[in-house]
Amino acid sequence: MNLLFVCSENRLRSPTGEEVFSEYEEVEAIGAGTNADAFTPVSGDLIEWADIIFVMEQIHRRKVSKKFQNLLKDKKLVCLDIPDKYDCMAPDLVSLLKRKVEPYILLS
Template sequence: MVERPNILVICGKNKRRSRTAEYMFKNDPRFNIRSAGLSPKSDRKISENDLNWANLVLVMETDHRAKIKEIYRHFQLPKIEVLNIPDEYEYLDEELIQIINEKTNDILKLKYNL
């Protein structure tokens, strides 16, 4: 059992969805969080260091998980969970915050009993 898990949140460009999640949970005492994007145009692009750091990766779409598994197939990847949140929200959108909160907390309860 991990004391305080490291959670990496991934979306396409790390501009709206994953950045919103990082902002929401950055002071949460239950876990550490950081966010990144898959696109070369990302504000912060995913790296091997991120994957080494993470105990759990949360991606917004199934395609994101497939892409990570393809790009880092030589790598021992942490568990990757899909949140299924489409790219139709702005940064810190109220509905986006509600969806991320609900889905992330469900996963944390299941995985870490947090």
Template sequence: MANLLFICSKNQWRSPTAELLFKNHPLHQASSAGTSDKARIRINQKMIDRADVIFVMERKHQQLLKQRFDITGKQLVVLDIEDNYQFNDPELIGILEDILREYL
């Protein structure tokens, strides 16, 4: 089972929506976190170490991870999804399903 980690800024809308897509998934386990001090769940090194694949919503999240954490050897994917969606927004779900098709 692969551990997938989804990261956005505040862990309120985008990354929890992506995490929810993998609830009860037979092959993957997903978690989510945010990079902001105000994040619902704030990213930490332990979460990064446990992840097999890290998905970030924007390039700025990738840069923050590189500055703050050791991501050596980690597969990191930038999804390029801007902060324009609410939690579980049908349009966001469609975008995520399209991008993450090979994992779903």
């Protein structure tokens, strides 16, 4: 299963999602950002690659939906509602991600 985590700059939240869920069996995870200066900007190739796209906030959902509308038809796009107030790999962020993402992995 391919999981794409999207935040703004791909510096804190989405890299945490990538690192945490890359450790799960049969899961590949990549983090990306909606901003042009993101470490890894979200792209059409990443959208096509992903089985599930997890965005951190509603603004990310709107940006991804607007830019990649034609690629999202058969994709699951999930907003995790995780605010930009955590450091990369902060224990609270890791716990929150696991609690919100694991049900989607277990269902598939």
